[in-house]
Amino acid sequence: MKNQKLKLWTGIGVATMLASGGVVADEHGNAQDEEMMTSGKHHGGEGGEYHGGEGGEHHGGEGGEHHGGEGGEHHGGEGGEHHGGEGGEHHGGEYGEHHGGEGGEGGEGGEKGGHHGGEGGEHHGGEAGAAFSYFASGGEGGEGGEGGEGGEAGNSVSAVSSDGAYTAMISMMQGHMMAARELIKAGEVAEGRPHLTHPWVEVYPMVEEGLEHRGQKGMGPKLERLAEKAGDANSWDDIQGDFQTAWVATEEALNGVNDRGEVSPATVSRVVLALTKQAVLEYDEALEDGEFVAVHEYQDGRGFVEAARNYLNDRQSVLTNANKEAWRDANKALDNLQKAWPTAVPPKKPVLEASELYSAQARLELALAPYLY
Numbered sequence: 001m002k003n004q005k006l007k008l009w010t011g012i013g014v015a016t017m018l019a020s021g022g023v024v025a026d027e028h029g030n031a032q033d034e035e036m037m038t039s040g041k042h043h044g045g046e047g048g049e050y051h052g053g054e055g056g057e058h059h060g061g062e063g064g065e066h067h068g069g070e071g072g073e074h075h076g077g078e079g080g081e082h083h084g085g086e087g088g089e090h091h092g093g094e095y096g097e098h099h100g101g102e103g104g105e106g107g108e109g110g111e112k113g114g115h116h117g118g119e120g121g122e123h124h125g126g127e128a129g130a131a132f133s134y135f136a137s138g139g140e141g142g143e144g145g146e147g148g149e150g151g152e153a154g155n156s157v158s159a160v161s162s163d164g165a166y167t168a169m170i171s172m173m174q175g176h177m178m179a180a181r182e183l184i185k186a187g188e189v190a191e192g193r194p195h196l197t198h199p200w201v202e203v204y205p206m207v208e209e210g211l212e213h214r215g216q217k218g219m220g221p222k223l224e225r226l227a228e229k230a231g232d233a234n235s236w237d238d239i240q241g242d243f244q245t246a247w248v249a250t251e252e253a254l255n256g257v258n259d260r261g262e263v264s265p266a267t268v269s270r271v272v273l274a275l276t277k278q279a280v281l282e283y284d285e286a287l288e289d290g291e292f293v294a295v296h297e298y299q300d301g302r303g304f305v306e307a308a309r310n311y312l313n314d315r316q317s318v319l320t321n322a323n324k325e326a327w328r329d330a331n332k333a334l335d336n337l338q339k340a341w342p343t344a345v346p347p348k349k350p351v352l353e354a355s356e357l358y359s360a361q362a363r364l365e366l367a368l369a370p371y372l373y
Contacts, residue, residue, distance in 0.1 A: 131278035134270040159210025169207040173199035179303030196230035269368040275308035292346040302341035329367035
């Protein structure tokens with residue numbers, strides 16, 4: 001994780017270089033800078049917490065502590081932070097924060113209700129991370145949005161103006177939920193519970209305005225209820241009803257992406273790439289010295305790749321009508337990338353090194369290039 005690795009995502013030229021193994025990027029800390037998000041909302045929950053400033057934040061609750069900002073602990077660039085607790089582990093991934101607590105999710109048995117934690121850090125009304133850089137340029141023709149998006153590394157991407165970013169955010173919710181479902185059904189209930197809370201506490205604040213803009217106002221309460229019930233689940237039967245209700249809400253939101261109810265081949269491709277890029281970042285964060293040290297990061301990555309696969313398959317006709325050969329190539333590239341996650345619980349040794357997975361991501365981008373450029 002601390003080794004130099006491939007982390008440049010600037011279009012097809014760089015993707016070609018990555019695929020050939022010819023580009024070496026900076027240390028993990030600098031990549032973290034790109035992923036960090038600013039935030040500015042107050043969220044309650046158990047003890048409540050305040051998120052604000054450039055990554056600096058105060059987390060309340062029992063034994064509340066101050067993280068980030070000046071005087072705070074600095075991990076992985078500006079705004080990096082460490083969230084302690086017994087046996088605290090590093091959780092970067094989606095939003096580049098460090099979360100601990102016994103069991104890795106702010107307490108034994110995972111999160112309950114308003115507890116805000118979990119791997120990948122939290123996003124409270126802030127801006128999208130590095131995986132959304134695919135939506136940072138284009139406009140109505142490229143992203144299906146209203147006037148396009150701007151901003152380096154996706155920092156100004158809006159779920160209101162970009163159909164692609166909106167879709168990717170909801171698909172990430174589904175990725176979290178798929179990870180939870182697989183784990184709980186397999187009897188790994190304690191591992192699965194936290195993933196049920198992440199759609200509400202991590203992703204919903206990013207996409208909330210986009211949902212309201214599209215008249216999709218019913219999702220929030222359903223995700224919130226799922227998060228609240230997660231800590232009480234001891235089996236799949238305990239949570240299945242609330243899960244299904246929330247899942248249907250995400251499907252309705254995806255189908256209501258715009259007045260046409262459809263997206264372009266370019267947007268489909270960017271959504272897939274955003275999901276897989278986030279998965280690769282999660283995988284990278286999960287690894288240290290050739291071993292998986294952050295299990296939930298690995299699980300998030302697996303969920304995001306499965307979400308990408310589902311989304312790609314569901315939009316097959318959109319892509320094959322435009323270019324059948326590119327569709328076949330993209331599926332092969334995604335198959336190869338997905339090999340990094342053979343099981344819900346990570347293997348003792350990684351199937352692929354992080355650098356190999358970044359190259360696989362670049363090859364997927366090359367395969368989807370006919371739809372993008």
